[in-house]
Amino acid sequence: MTAAYDVVQVASLGPQFDERLAASCRVLQAWREPRGLAAFSEELRGLRVAVTSVRHGFTRSMFDALPGLQAVCSWGVGHDTLDLRAAAARGIRVSVTPDVLDDCVADLAWALLLSAARRTAVGDRYVKTGQWRALGQFPVATRVSGKRLGVLGLGRIGEAIARRGAGFDMEVRYHNRSPRPQSPYGYEASLTDLAAWADFLVVACVGGAATRHLVDAQVIRALGPQGILVNIARGSVVDQAAALAALRSGELGGAGLDVLEQEPTDAAEFAELDQVSLMPHVGSATRETRAAMAELVYDNVTEFLRTGRLLTPVPDREMQA
Numbered sequence: 001m002t003a004a005y006d007v008v009q010v011a012s013l014g015p016q017f018d019e020r021l022a023a024s025c026r027v028l029q030a031w032r033e034p035r036g037l038a039a040f041s042e043e044l045r046g047l048r049v050a051v052t053s054v055r056h057g058f059t060r061s062m063f064d065a066l067p068g069l070q071a072v073c074s075w076g077v078g079h080d081t082l083d084l085r086a087a088a089a090r091g092i093r094v095s096v097t098p099d100v101l102d103d104c105v106a107d108l109a110w111a112l113l114l115s116a117a118r119r120t121a122v123g124d125r126y127v128k129t130g131q132w133r134a135l136g137q138f139p140v141a142t143r144v145s146g147k148r149l150g151v152l153g154l155g156r157i158g159e160a161i162a163r164r165g166a167g168f169d170m171e172v173r174y175h176n177r178s179p180r181p182q183s184p185y186g187y188e189a190s191l192t193d194l195a196a197w198a199d200f201l202v203v204a205c206v207g208g209a210a211t212r213h214l215v216d217a218q219v220i221r222a223l224g225p226q227g228i229l230v231n232i233a234r235g236s237v238v239d240q241a242a243a244l245a246a247l248r249s250g251e252l253g254g255a256g257l258d259v260l261e262q263e264p265t266d267a268a269e270f271a272e273l274d275q276v277s278l279m280p281h282v283g284s285a286t287r288e289t290r291a292a293m294a295e296l297v298y299d300n301v302t303e304f305l306r307t308g309r310l311l312t313p314v315p316d317r318e319m320q321a
Contacts, residue, residue, distance in 0.1 A: 004028075006305060008047045008066065010036060011056035013075050017294040021051070025301065031056075037065045049073060049301055054096075057081030063090060071310060073300040075293055076284075077101055077157070079314055080207035080234060088319045095300040095310040098156055100292035105283035106160035109202050109232045112256025115277035116228050117142040117200075122274045142228070142253070145169050150198030152191060152215070153205025153233065154180055161202050173197060191215070195222035200230065207234025217242035220252050228254040232283050235259040247273050258283050 005028040012018055012031050021027055028047065033039035046068050052058045054076025063069065063086045072094045074082055079096055087094050115121050118141045126132055149165040151158045154174040162185055165172045173186040175194045180187070188194035191214065195201050201223050205211055215229070215238040223229060229252060231238050240261040246252035254275035260267065263281055270276050284293065300311050 005043060005047055007049045007051060007301060008037070008044065009051040010058070010062065011051070011053040011075070013051070013053060013294050013297060014290075017298065021298060021301065025305065027051075037062060044068075049304055051075075051297060051301060052082075054078045054081055057083075058087075058094075059083055060086040063087065063092065070308075071095070071300075071304045073297050073304070073310070075297050077105075078207055078234065079318070080236075082314075084314065084319050093304075093310050094314045094319065095297075095304075095312050096314060097293040097296040098312055100296055101284040101289050102156045102160045104286050104289040105157050105232055106164060108258055108279065108283045109157075109161050109204070109230055109256075110164050112232070112258060112277050112279065113200055113202065113228065113230045114144060116230070116254040116256040116275065117144050119274065121277045142226070144200075147199035148173070148197060150174065150188070150194045150201040151185075152194070152201065152203045152237075154183060154185070155204065155206075157232070158202075158204035159183075161204055192219050192222045195219045195227070196224070198223065198227065200228050203229070203231040203233045203237050205233055205237060207236050211237050213237070213239040213242075215239060215243075217246070220246045223252060225250050226253045228256065230256040232258045235261040235263060244269055244273075247276060 005026045007025045008028045008030050010030050028043055030036050037044065044066050047066055048068060048070045050066065050069060050072045052072060052074050054074055058072050060083045069092055071092060072087060074096050077096050077098050082094060084094060123138060126138060145168045147170055149170045149172045151162050151174040154176050162172045173188050173194055175188050175191045203215060217239060220242055243252065243255060247255060256277045258279040259281050267278060270278060296312060303309055303311050
């Protein structure tokens, strides 16, 4: 007997994507059920492909519920919410949506860097709330051009961030699990040494247990009272309590953060810190990039159903990490 469905969708990726996928594939839209996969039984047996998002994730229990699963196609570049070990143990391939979001995330990293350095968010409030009554009274800020840029994680997004540094006449160095021999940028084997050297440290590495609080109190102290920390990766990479303490004491000069340890949040602990610029985890949130991400998920699903191949699989080394 032919299975009723080929694809199970556990997270909505927006009305346009949902309708398009349903029109071209036999889709079980599990996201419409409050209990998710638990609301189904026999329907799950023949499903070959699952669609999810980095926000929704894919857990070991989801894999257990889908005995015929062969591939998971996820919307987003991160995979810290996807149980890759469970997938690898079952021989299930996983795809994400790299490349198409690199430039937008890198752009936001620079927006936050510039905002934290030049206090643009503070200046906006200063003018709009009627505080601007005389020239020259707004506090001086930090120069960006010609400074030293440190990048934690020289992957696709990290490289895009580093390239933008050239336009600001910056010297760029990076820290990675291992050096990139073809990279034009200097490699620092120690993250603490990179922070001590840098004027700006941008976090662009993967999230997950292996990088939890990688930017700790020691790294933050090394960055110093004139240094600025930017994080567009995952909130878990930075020890937020240590960062807050350093910002309040003046041991850290400023920060631009698109991600926090708890999301969403009212971020009340940052409310009085004018040297911090925040955004609500929107690195890829432009119309153009979100459309491209959805298109890549769709292409991965249809390619796998047609050929058994994923277009943008998670590399084997990361599946086994």
